[in-house]
Amino acid sequence: MTEPLAEHIKPEEEISAERFSEVSLDSLGEWKRSHHCGELGAEHIGEDVILMGWVQRRRDHGGLIFVDLRDREGITQVVFDPQHSREAHERAHSLRNEYVIAVKGTVRRRPEGMENPKLKTGEIEVLVHDLKILNASRTPPFLVEDRVQVGENVRLQYRYIDLRRPSMMRNLRTRHEALQITRNFFSERGFIEVETPVLTKSTPEGARDYLVPSRIYPGRFYALPQSPQLFKQLLMVSGFDRYFQIVKCFRDEDLRADRQPEFTQLDLEMSFISEADIYAIIEEWLYTLFKKIAGVELQIPFRKMTYEDAMNKYGTDRPDLRYDLEIIDVTDIVSASDFQVFRQAISSGGRVCVLKYPGGVKFSRKELDDFIAFVQRLGAKGMAWIKIQPDQWQSPIAKFLDEGVRAALTERLNLGEGDIIFFMADRRDVAFPVMGEFRTHLAEKEGLAEKGSYEFVWITHFPLLEWSAEEKRFVSVHHPFTAPVEEELHLLEESPERVHSRAYDLVLNGIEIGGGSIRIHRRDVQERVFRVLGIGDDEAREKFGFLLEALQYGAPPHGGIAFGFDRLLMLMVGASSIRDVIAFPKTQKATCLLTGAPSEPDVQQLLELHIRVEVEKEKTGNLS
Structure with missing residues (x-):
C-alpha cells in the first residue's frame, strides 16, 4: 500500500488550496536560460545572466533574502536586495522549497569570508534584478538532500522528487x-x-x-x-x-x-x-x-x-577476493581424532573444513555463540572453534585432539598465536557453502574488504549439468545451449555429471x-544435450525447431x-x-x-483477449 503525504510532513507545512492559488505564476515569455546553476564562477563576475531551477532553500535575513537555486548541474546562491529591486524582493517572500523559478541578475563576488568551498559556484552569487515564479510546489514529503533519512517505499512513491537529490542525479x-x-x-x-x-x-x-x-x-x-x-x-x-x-x-x-x-x-x-x-x-x-x-x-x-577450486577454497562460485580467508579441508587430519561429531560426519561420507582467522582470540563467547547461530540458520548443525592462546588451545573440543592432530593442523593451517579456527563437519554440499557464507559474514563484521577496491x-x-532432486532429472548449470568440453563428449549419455x-x-x-x-x-550435439536434459525430440522441435534447423546451415x-x-x-x-x-x-x-x-x-481488455481471470482473494496478498 502507498503511504499518504500527510504522514511524512507536519500539517502546518502543507500548502492549502487557497494558499496555492494565491501564488502569482508567470510565463517565460522571451526569457532564455543563459547558464546552468552549476556553471558560474569568478570568471563570470559582472555578467548579466538568466538562471532557472528549483528553490533548494530560502533564507530571510531581514533585509536580504537568499535563495539556493538548484538544477541538474548544481546550486547557485541568488540574492534579493530591496535596495536593488523592491518588486523582486517582495515576490521572493512567497518562495518556498521546490518552487520553480527563473531569475535575471548580475554575477558578483561573495563578500569576503562568505565563500562556500563546498560548491563549484561558492565564490560568487547572483544579485537579482527580476524574478519569475514559473510554478509553485506543495511541501515535498522529504527534503531534496542526500543526508535526509527517508524510507525506500516513500522514495519510490515520490520517485520524481527522489531523483532530484544530487546522489540520484x-x-x-x-x-x-x-x-x-x-x-x-x-x-x-x-x-x-x-x-x-x-x-x-x-x-x-x-x-x-x-x-x-x-x-x-x-x-x-x-x-x-x-x-x-x-x-x-x-x-x-x-x-x-x-x-x-x-x-x-x-x-x-x-x-x-x-x-x-x-x-x-x-x-x-x-x-x-x-x-x-x-x-x-x-x-x-x-x-x-x-x-x-x-x-x-x-x-x-x-x-x-576453476569452479571446483572456488567451491573448495571459498564455498561459492562467487568468491570475494578482497580478503585472503580460505577454507581448508582437514578431513584426513581430524579423522584420527576422538571427537565424535567429526568421526560421524566422516563415516557418513561428509567432510570437515576449517576457516582460520588471525587475531580471532579477541572474540567473546557471545560473539562465538552468535556465529554458531548464524550458520545454523543456514542449515548447518553447528560449528566448533579453537582459540590458539600462548600456552594452550582454548576450546570445548580441544581435549579430543591429541598432539599428533594438533601438530598436523598447525602445519597445514600455518597456525600462530592469536589465531582462531572454525570447524564445520557435514555433507560436502552443506559444509563448504555454509562455511563460505560464514566467511563473507565474518569479513563484513570485521570490515576486511577495502572500500573502493575492485577484485x-x-x-x-x-559442470555442464547438475542433478535436480526436485525435478528428478539433470538440468543445465547455465543454459542448454552451452557447449560441453569436446574431450568429454563421450561421457554425455553415460556419465553426464562428469562433463564440464x-x-x-x-x-x-x-x-x-x-x-x-x-x-x-552443431545440431547433433545440441540434440544429444536436449535428450540428456529430458527434452525429447518432439519437444525439442516444438520449442527449439528454428534453432536446430539453423544449425544445419553452416553455423x-x-x-x-x-x-x-x-x-x-x-x-x-x-x-x-x-x-x-x-x-x-x-x-x-x-x-x-x-x-x-x-x-x-x-x-x-480481457474480453478482447478471450481471457477470464479467477483470483482467490486470500492469495493476492499485500502488493506494497
Whole structure:
C-alpha cells in the first residue's frame, strides 16, 4: 500500500488550496536560460545572466533574502536586495522549497569570508534584478538532500522528487556516461548493434517468462525475453560475426532482495573465437569503463579460477577476493581424532573444513555463540572453534585432539598465536557453502574488504549439468545451449555429471556481474544435450525447431557473454542497491509504488483477449 503525504510532513507545512492559488505564476515569455546553476564562477563576475531551477532553500535575513537555486548541474546562491529591486524582493517572500523559478541578475563576488568551498559556484552569487515564479510546489514529503533519512517505499512513491537529490542525479548521469562509453567501445571494435524482438516465443531458461496474450490469436501468448540468447546465436549463423546490444530483459522470478523483474543487460556474441577472445575484449572494455568513469586503472588480465577450486577454497562460485580467508579441508587430519561429531560426519561420507582467522582470540563467547547461530540458520548443525592462546588451545573440543592432530593442523593451517579456527563437519554440499557464507559474514563484521577496491575473477570449467532432486532429472548449470568440453563428449549419455562446460562467469567483489559460454554450433550435439536434459525430440522441435534447423546451415563456432548493467553500475558508484541506479525501479515485491503497477485490467481488455481471470482473494496478498 502507498503511504499518504500527510504522514511524512507536519500539517502546518502543507500548502492549502487557497494558499496555492494565491501564488502569482508567470510565463517565460522571451526569457532564455543563459547558464546552468552549476556553471558560474569568478570568471563570470559582472555578467548579466538568466538562471532557472528549483528553490533548494530560502533564507530571510531581514533585509536580504537568499535563495539556493538548484538544477541538474548544481546550486547557485541568488540574492534579493530591496535596495536593488523592491518588486523582486517582495515576490521572493512567497518562495518556498521546490518552487520553480527563473531569475535575471548580475554575477558578483561573495563578500569576503562568505565563500562556500563546498560548491563549484561558492565564490560568487547572483544579485537579482527580476524574478519569475514559473510554478509553485506543495511541501515535498522529504527534503531534496542526500543526508535526509527517508524510507525506500516513500522514495519510490515520490520517485520524481527522489531523483532530484544530487546522489540520484549523479548516479543516473554516470549510467548515461557508462552506456555511451560502452556503445562507442564495441562499435569501434567491429561490433554491430542489433535490436532483437521483445515479443517472442516462450523458451524457459531457468526463470519464468512474462507472458503477453495475443488479441489476434486467441489462446496464444508471446513471451518477454529473459535474454536475447537464441536470436544472437542466429545472428552468428547469419554471418554478423560480432554483435552487441544494450537490451531490456524480463524474468518473472521469485521475490529477492536485489532483483528486478525487468533489467538492463549488455549482450554480445562473437564468431570464430575461443574463451580467451571473450576474456580479452571484456577486460579491455572494463578497463576503459572504470578508468573513464571511476578514475581507476584495473589490473588486467583478471585472475582465473576453476569452479571446483572456488567451491573448495571459498564455498561459492562467487568468491570475494578482497580478503585472503580460505577454507581448508582437514578431513584426513581430524579423522584420527576422538571427537565424535567429526568421526560421524566422516563415516557418513561428509567432510570437515576449517576457516582460520588471525587475531580471532579477541572474540567473546557471545560473539562465538552468535556465529554458531548464524550458520545454523543456514542449515548447518553447528560449528566448533579453537582459540590458539600462548600456552594452550582454548576450546570445548580441544581435549579430543591429541598432539599428533594438533601438530598436523598447525602445519597445514600455518597456525600462530592469536589465531582462531572454525570447524564445520557435514555433507560436502552443506559444509563448504555454509562455511563460505560464514566467511563473507565474518569479513563484513570485521570490515576486511577495502572500500573502493575492485577484485575481479573469472570462474571457469563449470559442470555442464547438475542433478535436480526436485525435478528428478539433470538440468543445465547455465543454459542448454552451452557447449560441453569436446574431450568429454563421450561421457554425455553415460556419465553426464562428469562433463564440464565451456562456460565462464565474471565475479566482482563477490557478486556475479556477467556470464557466458562458447555455444553448441552443431545440431547433433545440441540434440544429444536436449535428450540428456529430458527434452525429447518432439519437444525439442516444438520449442527449439528454428534453432536446430539453423544449425544445419553452416553455423560457425561462436560464443558470447551478458552483463547485468544495473548490478555493474551499482558496484561502480558504491550504491547499496540496484534500485539506486535505475530511474524508475520496482520494489522488492516487484511493484511500482509510483504508478500502482501491476493493476487490474479493464473488463473490455480481457474480453478482447478471450481471457477470464479467477483470483482467490486470500492469495493476492499485500502488493506494497
